[in-house]
Amino acid sequence: MLTIKNATKSFGTKKVLDQVSYDFPTGEITVILGPSGGGKTTLLRCISGLENFDSGELLLDNENLTKKKKTDRERSVGVVFQDFQLFPHLNVLENIILAPTMVLKQSKEEAKEKAQELLKLLGLENKEDAYPYELSGGQKQRVAIARALAMGPRVLCYDEPTSALDPDLSGNVAEMILNLKSPNVTQIVVTHDPVFAEKIADQTIRVESV
Known part of the structure; x- marks a missing residue:
């Protein structure tokens, strides 16, 4: 609680x-x-x-x-921001694995595997190489949720x-x-x-x- x-x-x-x-x-x-x-x-x-x-x-x-x-x-504590705050120079997968590798010190392989599971859960399994400018608002939001969930x-x-x-x-x-x-x-x-x-x-x- x-x-x-x-x-x-x-x-x-x-x-x-x-x-x-x-x-x-x-x-x-x-x-x-x-x-x-x-x-x-x-x-x-x-x-x-x-x-x-x-x-x-x-x-x-x-x-x-x-x-x-x-x-x-x-x-x-994970946060999904109103404006999503995705890094424009990183693709979807890179946005999701950045914090787990830097803050949680996960290996890139471990973080990537978890990110791919989250993308599949959120219906974005075909978007891992896309950049934020290529996504709709709804897709950006789901990426932001995946990024938050990746920290457990x-x-x-x-x-x-x-x-x-x-x-x-x-x-x-x-x-x-x-x-x-x-x-x-x-x-x-x-x-x-x-x-x-x-x-x-x-x-x-x-x-x-x-």
Whole structure:
């Protein structure tokens, strides 16, 4: 279980998170739902280690992640970014194996084998040599998910997973996230779309703009 205890975060004089506490159960999908300005993405960035809480704690199965280095956090928490953030000069396979070989110190052969399994799972087995500019938005998103899964995360976070896609693809994204449910993985999804949230959520946190 991922637990946030009394988390606060400010940018200048603006307090974005104020004494936030919440449990995210393992094996479930928790949706953080609300408009822009409510602190959804800030919370996600703090969970992933891209930002730090000003105060408070982040615990994963009672292990305190708050003081861990960013590279250590990457071993436990994967993020699928709103704009995917694929490296344009690397092909699909190279994008996926980069972090496992550099952070986890996997051999290239081991990382490649795992990446090919993930690409097959996500219906991209014929795209491993393609570059990001050759992919559709939906394909880029699946590559970004494969890249996150390649690290074997215990927590998988999605930042607005439907916002960069055509509206008719949101159902496909919902199905994909549901198919990735695992008893060993906590999934956290940030979205402003209540219809999408209803399709996937085991529990929903509703936030308001501040």
